[in-house]
Amino acid sequence: MPRTVLGFKVDRRQFIQTAAADTAGSGFSSSALAQLCPSQPGTVRDRLWVFCNPVNADYEYVRKRSVMSPVESAFYLGVPNILMVNEYPGPKGGVKFFPGPEPLYQLPNQEGWYQPFEPSFEQYAFSLKVLKRVAWSIVDAGGVTKDWERKQVLDMAFHTPNFVGVYMDDFFRGEPDAKVASLTLDELRALQQQLKQPSKKLDLYVTFYTRFLNRPIADYLNLIDVVAIWTSQTQDLARLDANLALLEKLAPKPRKMLGLYTAAYDRNRIPWWTDLPVATMQHQCELALRALRDGRIDGIVIYGCTTMDLGWQSVEWTRDWIQRVGEIKL
Numbered sequence: 001m002p003r004t005v006l007g008f009k010v011d012r013r014q015f016i017q018t019a020a021a022d023t024a025g026s027g028f029s030s031s032a033l034a035q036l037c038p039s040q041p042g043t044v045r046d047r048l049w050v051f052c053n054p055v056n057a058d059y060e061y062v063r064k065r066s067v068m069s070p071v072e073s074a075f076y077l078g079v080p081n082i083l084m085v086n087e088y089p090g091p092k093g094g095v096k097f098f099p100g101p102e103p104l105y106q107l108p109n110q111e112g113w114y115q116p117f118e119p120s121f122e123q124y125a126f127s128l129k130v131l132k133r134v135a136w137s138i139v140d141a142g143g144v145t146k147d148w149e150r151k152q153v154l155d156m157a158f159h160t161p162n163f164v165g166v167y168m169d170d171f172f173r174g175e176p177d178a179k180v181a182s183l184t185l186d187e188l189r190a191l192q193q194q195l196k197q198p199s200k201k202l203d204l205y206v207t208f209y210t211r212f213l214n215r216p217i218a219d220y221l222n223l224i225d226v227v228a229i230w231t232s233q234t235q236d237l238a239r240l241d242a243n244l245a246l247l248e249k250l251a252p253k254p255r256k257m258l259g260l261y262t263a264a265y266d267r268n269r270i271p272w273w274t275d276l277p278v279a280t281m282q283h284q285c286e287l288a289l290r291a292l293r294d295g296r297i298d299g300i301v302i303y304g305c306t307t308m309d310l311g312w313q314s315v316e317w318t319r320d321w322i323q324r325v326g327e328i329k330l
Contacts, residue, residue, distance in 0.1 A: 037074060037075060037077075037078050037079055037080040037131070037132075038080065038132075039080040039132060039326075040327070042329055042330055043326065043327050043328060043329060043330065044289065044292065044325050044326055044327070044328045044330065045078065045079070045080065045322070045326035045327065046080065046132075047081075047292055047298065047299040047300060047330070048077075048079045048080070048081065048299065048300050048301075048302070048322065048326070049079065049081040049082060049083055049133075049257070049299055049300065049301040049302070050070070050073050050074050050077055050079045050081070050082055050083070050301070050302050050303075050304060050305065051083045051085065051259065051301050051302065051303040051304040051305075052070035052073060052074075052082055052083060052084055052085065052304055052305040052306075053085050053086075053087045053141060053304060053305065053306055054086065054087055054114050054115060054116050054117055055067060055068065055069055055114060055115070055305070055306070056112075056113070056114040056306065057087045057114045057116075057141070057306055058273065058304075058306035058307065059111065059112040059114065059306075060112065061263070061271060061272045061273040062263070062271050062273045062274075062306070062307065062310060063270065063271035064271075064310050065111045065112075066305070066306045066307070066308070066309055066310060067309060068305050068306075068308045068309040069127075069305065070082055070084060070128075070305045071127045071128065071130065071131070072305070072308075073304070073305035073308045074131060076308055076319065077302060077308070077318070077319055077322055078319070078322050078323060078326060079302065079322065080131055080132035080133070081131060081132055081133040081134070081299070082128065082131050082133075082134050082135075083134075083135050083137075083167050083205070083301060084117070084124070084128070084134060084135070084136045084137060084167075085137040085140060085141055085167060085169045086116055086117045086136075086137050086140040086141070086149075087114075087116055087140055087141035087142070088116050088140065088141075088142075088144060089113075089114065089116065119149075119152060120152070121136070121152055121153060121156050122156050122160075125156060125160045125163070128160075128162070129160075129162060131162060132162060133162060133163075133164045134160070134162055134163045134164065135163070135164060135165040135166060135167045135203070135205050136153050136156065136157060136163065136166060136167065137153070137166070137167045137168065137169050138150040138153050138154070138166045138167070138168060138191075139167070139168035139169055139170070139171050139182045139183070140169060140170075141169050141170055142170050143169070143170040143171060143172075143173065143181075143182040144182075145168075145182045145183065150191075153166060154166065154194060154195075154202075157202055158197065158199070158200055158202070163202070164202065164203060165195075165202045165203030165204060165205050165225065165226070166195070166202060166203075166204060166205070167205040167206070167207075168182065168183075168204070168205065168206045168207065169207045170182075170207055171183075171206050171207060172206075172207075172208065172209070172212050172215070172217060172220070174209075174211070174212075180215075180217060180220065181217070181220055185219060185220065185223070188220065188223045189223060191204065192204060192223060203225040203226050204223075204224050204225045204226070205224070205225065205226045205227075205228060205257075206221075206224045206226070206227055206228065207228055207230060207259070208221070208227045208228060208229050208230065208247065209229075209230050209231075209232050210229060210230070210231050210232075210233075210236055210239075210243045211232070211233070211236075213243060213246050213247065213250065218250055218251060221250065221251035221253075221254060222251060222253050222254070224251075224254045225254055225255065226254060226255045226256070226257055226298060226299075227247065227251060227254045227255070227256055227257070228256075228257040228258075228259045228301055229243065229244060229247050229256060229257070229258060229259060230259035230261070230303075231243065231259075231261070231284075232261070232265060233265060234261075234264045234265050234266070234276070234280070237280060237283065237284055240258075240283075240284055240287055241287055241291075244256070244258065244291060244296065244297070248296065255297075255298040256296065256297045256298060257297055257298055257299040257300065257301050258284075258287075258288040258291060258292075258297050258299075258300050258301070259301045259303060260281075260284050260285060260288060260300065260301065260302055260303065260318075261276065261303045262275075262276055262281065262302065262303060262304075262307050262312060262314040262315050262318060263275070263276055263303070263307055263312075263314075264276045264277065264280070273307070275310075275312040275313055275314055276312070276314040277314070278313050278314060278317045280314075281314040281317055281318060282317065282321075285300075285318060285321055288300045289325060289328075292330065293328075293330055302318060
C-alpha cells in the first residue's frame with residue numbers, strides 16, 4: 001500500500017530500501033541496521049535507557065490518557081536501551097502506594113484502564129529486538145513478585161540475544177515495620193547464581209529511592225550489579241549530586257545508573273504528577289551527563305513511556321537534549 005512520507009508517495013518496498021540505504025550511509029555496521037535507535041559504543045546515546053510500564057499504567061498519577069508503547073517511546077526519544085517493568089491494576093503491592101488526598105487506583109472509567117504485560121512474555125520480545133539492550137522486571141511496580149513470573153522472565157532473558165539483565169522495581173519497602181525487601185538475602189543470592197550461567201551472564205538491576213539512603217540495606221545492595229537511583233520527591237533534586245555521593249559510599253561495589261523523572265510530584269494536589277519545569281529537568285540532565293563522563297555512573301534512565309505523549313515541556317526539552325549530546329564521546 002503506498003505511503004506518503006514527507007509529501008512524497010512511496011510504496012513499502014521503496015521505503016524500506018531507502019531507510020536501509022540511509023542507515024548504511026550513516027556509518028553504522030550491518031548489525032546495527034536492525035536497531036531502532038542505533039548507537040556507537042562509547043557515546044552518550046549508547047548509555048541512555050527509557051523506563052517503561054504498560055501503556056497508560058500511570059493514568060492514576062497524571063490523570064491523562066497515554067497511548068505510547070515502550071518501543072515507540074524509545075524511538076521518540078532516540079534511545080537504544082529499555083527497561084520493561086510490569087505493573088498490575090489495583091493497589092500497588094496490596095497497599096496504598098503513595099499517601100495523598102484521595103485514592104487514585106481502580107478508577108472506574110475507560111480512560112484510566114490499562115492492560116499489564118501478559119504471559120507469554122516472549123511475544124513482547126519480538127518488537128524489542130529492534131533495541132540494543134533490554135532488561136525486564138522480575139519484581140514489578142509496587143514490589144510485586146511471583147515465582148512463575150520470575151521463572152518465565154529468566155527463561156526469556158537467557159534465550160533472547162539483546163536481553164542483558166532483569167530488573168527489580170520498588171524492591172525495597174518503604175514502611176519501617178515491613179520486611180526490608182521483596183526478596184530475602186538468601187533468595188537474592190540464589191537469584192544471582194541463576195543469573196550467572198556459563199552460556200550467558202545477566203545483570204541484576206534494582207530501583208533505589210534516595211529516601212532509603214539512611215536504611216541499613218548495604219548487604220542487599222552489594223548483591224546487585226546495577227543500582228538505579230531515583231529522586232521521587234521533586235524538592236530533593238537540589239541534593240542530587242550529594243545523594244549520588246552518599247550512594248557511592250553506601251554501595252561502592254555495584255555500578256550506578258541515574259534515573260530522571262520528567263514529572264513533578266506533589267501528593268497534595270490532583271494530579272500528583274505534572275510537567276516538570278524545564279530548568280529542573282535541565283539541572284538533572286546536565287548533572288547526569290557530568291557524572292556519566294566522569295565515570296561515576298554507567299547509564300542514564302529517562303522515565304518513561306507513560307509521560308512521553310502528554311505534551312509536557314520537560315519531555316520535549318529532554319528529547320532535544322538527547323539529540324544534542326547523544327554522539328558525545330565518553
